[in-house]
Amino acid sequence: MNNIHDMGGMTQFGPIPQETDEPVFHADWERKVFTMNIATLAFLGPVDRARHAVERMDTKEYINSGYYQRWLRGIEIMGKDLGYLSDEEIATGKAINHKETPHPPPDAAMVEGLIRAGVPATREDGRLNPAYKVGDRVRVRNLESKGHNRATNYVKGKVGVITHYNGSHVLPDSHAHDLGENAQPLYTVRFEAKTLWGENVERKDCVYIDLWEDYLESESKG
Template structure:
């Protein structure tokens, strides 16, 4: 969707304020708890990664832009739980359960956490039967599309022409997975754009920007 999370190319947010590498990653205990609750609830299988991303990016723009990062995570967690009837808003207000628990696919155990930083095959890699439509070096145009649902195609590259730089094999397709319509894996590519193609004449010609894009985001450039 064309939400506030799709920030590439926006202006007016001011300078980036660097930190020191030794600075804490969390600035209050509640941020740690939100982080851990979001990871733990995701591992129950009550929703998938793409559903949780959509819950964050579909927050109303004025709200999204006025919240800190972990406030966004918390608001999305409340929304995901409420949508599934797992925790209602009045239960959070009360600080206790007012309804019996809902069903989640699995409950994680503390001793599983040691293995959580996965080994082996990355989580979204899948086989795709049909051959890749594009080859490295080929020119492609990003579709001009504006789905109201989840997509990982940023606005700033839509309709722009670039070159296939890498082929990453088959990966779960977020636009489908976020809707609960299955993983529908597709070929995933890196597409590289020249700066002026994205930002117009006068752009530093020494700039290029690459995005990762699923095959259905692309069409052959004519």
């Protein structure tokens, strides 16, 4: 979907501040939100749904929120979507209704395991015959979607070269909306900087982006 979260390639947002010896968490509440985000995967759903929840934030709220504030807002949005939270409960901080979760809440050991191991998205039973090979020139399809999508706007319609085939991976577009995993080939595609932003760039610069097969078409189709 098109929203302010897809800021890649945009200008006029000013420099990105760099903090010397920046801590992982600037406040204890950020640590708690990090843990909450991992723990709620057990019943709020996959990370793709969590990303889509953040994408649906109000534009002004998104810009004025920090990293973990967006995570917290995403948890609230998913909780409301699935009937675990209400606006009143969020406003008061008090539980009013109770909805059973499909799984028991994870304990500390389970949360630590998720953090250390992650949730692999590679699959051996998806679309296993790639349509493209390393060296192929492909164009990113200019697909408009109201749902979750991982093809950033600044590469849509642009031509790049496949540099690596990464196997079959869960398609976020489907997974975020309970439409199945739809695992398919994932490629790393190299784009010349001048292809993306014109001639006023360093000619040696390039960008590598991982893109699913459904996002691509052969250059010749254009």
